[in-house]
Amino acid sequence: MDSHPLKTLLHHHLASDASAVQHVPYTLASLTPAALLPSPHSSKWSARITSLLHAKTSDARWAGLCLAQKSALLSQPVMIESAQSWIAVALPLLAVRSLFLPRLNLMYLRTKRKESPPVLRAAIRLLRVIFTTATEMPEFQRQVATPNVAKFTVALISLVETCLDEELKILLLSTLTRIIPIYPTLHRPHQPALTALCFVYLNGNACKPPNAKLTTAASQLYAVLHLTGGKVGAANLWRKAVDDALDFGWTALSSIRTTFLADGRLPQVQSASEPITSVPLNLDRLRCCIVILGDLFSAPVHRLVQVPLGALVKFALALLTCSKEEKVETHLDPTTRMMESLATPRIWALSCDLITALANRQVFLGEAGPVHLTTLQSFGSHLTPSAPRIATCIAFQLEQELTPSERLPFLDALEALFSRCYTxxxxxxxxxxxxxxxxxxxxxxxxxEETPVVELESNGRSKKGKRVRDFEGDEVFKIRQVxxxxxxxxxxxxxxxxxxxxxxxxxxxxxxxxxxxxxxxxxxxxxxxxxxxxxxxxxxxxxxxxxxxxxxxxxxxxxxxxxxxxxxxxxxxxxxxxxxxxxxxxxxxxxxxxxxxxxxxxxxxxxxxxxxxxxxxxxxxxxxxxxxxVAPSAPPVVRAGSEPVTLLPKRQPTAPAAQPLAPAVEPPAALIFRPTPPAPKPPLKAPSPALKVGPAPAEAPTLPVPMDVEGDETNEDMPSIDLDSDSDSE
Structure with missing residues (x-):
């Protein structure tokens, strides 16, 4: 009879702290929901995890946190039984220095040791699993979750302000985004602090390139803060957030278009910094505005909310109709003008992102008339009245000289617009x-295929005196273009x-x-x-x-x-x-x-x-x-040194054959530079001694004549013979 999986793990892989740390990957892969069913080894398993959590070394604590998280995910009874003891160990690990504790009222979280980022990540994931599962059990929520969620939120806010690891910051922000919709009322006192925390990463940065993942995490957190207002006030807070984001975007746009006309005159914007820093800063702020709007459109809400489609379309058209070159009669700073002109393609891309977000997000049309947001239907169909204007602006931009990276966002916006809107x-x-x-x-x-070019002299030879030939196997060395x-x-x-x-x-x-x-x-x-x-x-x-x-x-x-x-x-x-x-x-x-x-x-x-x-x-x-x-490739082009050589086109495979006007005209294969045979009927007009290939007369059809380039030197012209000549009689 096989031994129990927990017994094997406890005896062989978790016998000591060092062995537990070494075999953490195998132990996590071996755990299954069936192994955590009630058994005589369940209490020993929980006790071993608790001993690892209280270990003196950080690597043993990390192993205990990982095992606790895996056990909480696989077995809800094990998590409910041990949640209180696990929280008592994991929550103090998130404490920051005592300098920040009086301001955040976290004196109970003081700790003497500073944990490493892996331990912090494991503790955050364990607490996140505990607070987001078993939400259907009111007693567990009342006794375990509710007293500790507020402490957990304050600890996360403090940790975001102090840590330098960007991956850890993303984990902290995403954890807050996950916790707030479940406990919105408990986070109402922390809404100002959370809003200020979000705008630390959504206010733009001109000194270093933007971190898209960090911006997205902060934007998603900002998009769920309206839920702290409750079922009644959440709709008003959501609409206020959309209006604030639009105002933020208009301010950023006017700050990077100071040298371009707006409503027939230059905008009166006073920039307190140099253009080398103000233009990248406001361009990054505009990017953050588009990200915020996109996340607000997909944020969960409890009741119907009004979507200001008119203001959003107006903002998108303002971004889309920005031009690179615009004549202004007044004197302008050339540096500012150049930097703002270079930022125009990025503004176009952001406008296309906004149009795509408007067409793909989820809304519902309420009974009163305005568009309302839910998670059921798309409100791209409500953009149908504005679709011709948007499509006209995109068509105008596509008609300009654009690079491939500038052209792609317009095509993305067109696909999203026409796939969601009505015809x-x-x-x-x-x-x-x-x-x-x-x-x-x-x-x-x-x-x-590229048309081969053969340069010949007047005598049909190459410049080096040798014939130009195509050797067998040359196609192996030709580079094929992708x-x-x-x-x-x-x-x-x-x-x-x-x-x-x-x-x-x-x-x-x-x-x-x-x-x-x-x-x-x-x-x-x-x-x-x-x-x-x-x-x-x-x-x-x-x-x-x-x-x-x-x-x-x-x-x-x-x-x-x-x-x-x-x-x-x-x-x-x-x-x-x-x-x-x-x-x-x-x-x-x-x-x-x-x-x-x-x-x-x-x-x-x-x-x-x-x-x-x-x-x-x-x-x-x-x-x-x-x-x-798309037609067949053209014949080889021959460049002559002294005498012009005329090439007739090849026969088109799809062109209909012309009807011959005279029965004596032979097929094209018989027209390759050879004497014309006699005919019983009135003969054709003989060519002159100096043969010149040219177009056929107007009354005769034009027939394609292939040209023998290599045989020009040996095949000389043969003079025509007049059968009616009486030279013998003389």
């Missing part, structure tokens, strides 16, 4: 966005196809743009099937994500009509088989959830898949997008 009927905005996003998506199709060399480039392509999918669902997209977008998606789907993940991006996961997005788009517009299904089913099935996602797509095709007539997608029969079917508008758009390079 907009602003046709100009939708078509304008499609024209600006389509070049980003078509970069997948721009992977064309389509998306950076992660940002890959994310741009992925977001661009996601936005195009959302735009295709809009009925305001013009037929020409619908056709072009669908053709680009089909071409990209075929190109990705023949492309390895490594040739697409250094991130091999991008290939699968991009293929899934494009497949979903193709399936959507393929199911727009029954005729389109029959024409595109083979393509969709083949691509889905390669990706391993066949079942969902076939189920969607066989059992569509909406009737085909209600879809806004163009049918496959409405797409112009050949150049001969393109309209003038579609041809013009394709040329403006730079998609004409």
């Amino acid at each position: 907009t009927h602003a046709t100009l905005v939708v078509n304008r966005l499609a024209k600006t996003v389509l070049p980003c998506a078509s970069s997948v199709l721009s992977q064309q 389509v998306c060399p950076t992660t940002v480039d890959g994310q741009i392509v992925l977001r661009a196809f996601a936005v195009l999918q959302l735009l295709l669902r809009n009925g305001g997209l013009s037929p020409a743009l619908q056709s072009i977008v669908c053709r680009v998606c089909l071409s990209a789907l075929l190109a990705l099937a023949q492309m390895t993940p490594a040739s697409l991006s250094p991130d091999v996961r991008l290939h699968a994500l991009l293929s899934a997005t494009i497949q979903k788009t193709c399936v959507e517009f393929a199911s727009a009509s029954v005729d389109g299904l029959s024409k595109s089913l083979g393509l969709i099935v083949s691509t889905c088989l390669a990706a391993g996602t066949l079942q969902h797509e076939i189920e969607y095709l066989l059992h569509p959830r909406l009737p085909p007539l209600l879809r806004t997608m163009p049918g496959i029969e409405a797409l112009s898949l050949f150049r001969t079917e393109e309209s003038e508008e579609e041809s013009h758009l394709i040329k403006s997008f730079g998609l004409a390079s």
Whole structure:
């Protein structure tokens, strides 16, 4: 019969303090809820943990705290039985120096030793588990939790002010964020201290780069402080927090736009510091404002609260419409002007973050009319009246010369906006966005082989006197370019196809743009099937994500009509088989959830898949997008030293063959620099001795003629023979 797990651990791994410290990882991995069920060894287990907590060495105390936390997580009866004794040991470990104790009324937490950060982390995690579990037991809350939560909060506030370890600060702030919603009334006296603590990390910093994790932890703590007002006052405190954050953001924005016009005049902002410090400081404050607003939107509330969507959209548009270059007739400080201009792309990114937060957060529409916040529905749909204005501003920014890192936030904002809002009927905005996003998506199709260039002299030889040949195996040494060399480039392509999918669902997209977008998606789907993940991006996961997005788009517009299904089913099935996602797509095709007539997608029969079917508008758009390079690669370009050499284009595989005007005209293979055979009918006009390759006459069709570059030296021109000549008679 096997021995009990606790007996084995107690006899072999926890026999001494040093052995307990050494075997902590194995002991924690071996503990299970079944091992902590009531047994004769349970009391010995609790006694061993208590002895480790009272050990003289810090490593033994750390081992005891870890074992106590694991036991509290796995067994609630063990935690309830030993919680009081564990709190009596762990809480004094969080005491700070006696200098801070009189101000915080923590004389009962005085300790003579200073604990190490690992011991502090273990003690905080143990107390957090004790105070956040067993909340359904009122007696445990009344006797154990309620008397100690306030002491725990004060100790955490003091520890945040004194410790220097950033990871420990993040743990302290996240613990306060977890404790306050459970005990809001107990934290009401500490609300001013907690607010001041949050703004220590949310007031910006111009001297060192921002710590995003620390800022997020402080913002999340600030977002739950309104719960201390109770069920009645929490709604007013939440609205006040949103208004204060907006005022904070407007102040920061006006402080970094002192050299740009606002409402036709320069803002009257008096900066007390140099621009080299004031601009980074206010830019960081603006970042903190956006983080605070995003966390306030997702904060829990007990009752409905009003969301000031109008003020939020106005602030987002003010950030989005900032410009880099703006002429001002008055004299300005060039240093301030340059630094504020350089901060503009970061302001655009923050505006996109705010728009994304507005579109993705959770709200509910109350009976009285204004938008109210809960955790049930998204209030992105309530942005529909403002969506055309936001989309117009984003379209204008995308039309400018932007770097990939500057372009990506706009695409993220567009995806969030159109995925949450209702369909907009602003046709100009939708078509304008499609024209600006389509070049980003078509970069997948721009992977064309470079045209080889051969420099020849007039006699057909190279400059060194040797013929130029392509040796076998040269392709091994050619470097293949990656389509998306950076992660940002890959994310741009992925977001661009996601936005195009959302735009295709809009009925305001013009037929020409619908056709072009669908053709680009089909071409990209075929190109990705023949492309390895490594040739697409250094991130091999991008290939699968991009293929899934494009497949979903193709399936959507393929199911727009029954005729389109029959024409595109083979393509969709083949691509889905390669990706391993066949079942969902076939189920969607066989059992569509909406009737085909209600879809806004163009049918496959409405797409112009050949150049001969393109309209003038579609041809013009394709040329403006730079998609004409999707055609087969051009022939080698030959540069001559003295005589011009004219190359005729290759035959296009999709172009229709021209009807010959005369029956004596031979196929293109017979037109490779050789004498014309005699014909029984009136002969063709013989070429002159100095043969010159040029365009065909207007009445004859233009035929592509391949050129033999290497045989120019040996194949000389043969003069034509006149059969009607009477030279023999002379």
